[in-house]
């Protein structure tokens with residue numbers, strides 16, 4: 389099997405598993421308990437907090453554990469909105485291609501009386517600091533721009549955007565879920581007030597994440613209960629997952645430079661191979677994208693059919709389209725970069741992991757090329773393009 393869907397989730401690393409096992413076996417104490425067994429669990433949590441803080445240039449007291457990236461995004465936005473509302477600021481700025489954890493929270497906040505501006509991301513999938521500066525108003529409470537997009541992998545100039553926000557006195561949140569372990573993160577030099585991470589995107593376990601909140605930015609609890617996480621998130625901590633996440637992030641950051649170099653070369657080989665397929669196009673900026681991310685649209689193809697055929701060929705990939713989640717709408721990300729509906733449905737995302745090599749990439753190229761040819765051969769839509777009854781969107 390070829391696993392080329394590392395943006396969806398990653399394999400748990402041996403390092404992470406080893407860090408988790410003690411807390412799933414002998415060290416099962418509740419971290420809130422006062423006896424030694426409980427206190428060792430508590431120490432495990434605090435060691436993990438310190439490791440994660442070090443990886444992103446934060447202080448341990450600025451690290452808050454959540455159930456994952458979605459919860460971190462929800463809590464970041466709700467906290468910033470609450471801070472803003474107290475000062476009479478009810479305007480929020482974000483982008484059209486954020487993760488749904490951000491977009492749907494913003495929709496809820498709109499229903500609660502906030503005003504939301506979603507910035508355009510251009511055809512290259514990149515927002516500029518100038519756009520952010522132009523959108524900021526005296527009543528703006530928050531700017532939320534993701535570090536790297538989860539579908540097309542494009543990297544945003546977050547340090548410069550953060551600088552604009554700092555200068556104008558506006559809180560800046562970044563969803564760094566896709567960036568962590570692939571791109572450098574330093575919350576101080578990048579002017580970040582709030583940042584979201586999710587362990588399962590960097591070879592940690594699922595169901596655990598981090599919200600970084602700069603000192604002085606008070607969080608609003610989403611889950612009320614005990615005094616865990618200094619009262620900002622009730623519920624007994626998932627000690628094993630926290631320990632696994634810290635070990636995974638530490639390893640990912642240590643190997644980042646080397647992995648990024650290797651993956652960038654393989655990514656470019658994959659892009660060059662897929663560019664040989666006629667009437668297809670890469671989505672998102674060619675250089676300013678995550679090391680392992682490749683995303684293409686092919687005319688005359690239905691994304692879901694392509695995924696099923698690739699699955700038969702032993703390749704795990706993803707389509708930008710949300711059909712699998714019960715909706716026939718094409719990806720909001722592809723629409724945001726201006727792809728017309730009919731080609732947005734024919735998208736393919738391949739995200740390589742550290743196990744990738746040239747042989748794997750060449751096999752993916754062969755399988756995708758064959759699949760596109762096969763599907764086009766059966767498609768009435770493609771026949772219309774061939775006979776000139778419809779016009780092509782892309783060049784040959």
Ligand SMILES: *Cc1c(COP(=O)(O)O)cnc(C)c1O
Pocket residue numbers: 395455456457458459461487489534536537538563565566586587588589595596597
């Ligand atoms: C995966 C992902 C999330 C959600 O993280 P979960 O831990 O699965 O809740 C949020 N934002 C981005 C950019 C993601 O890729």
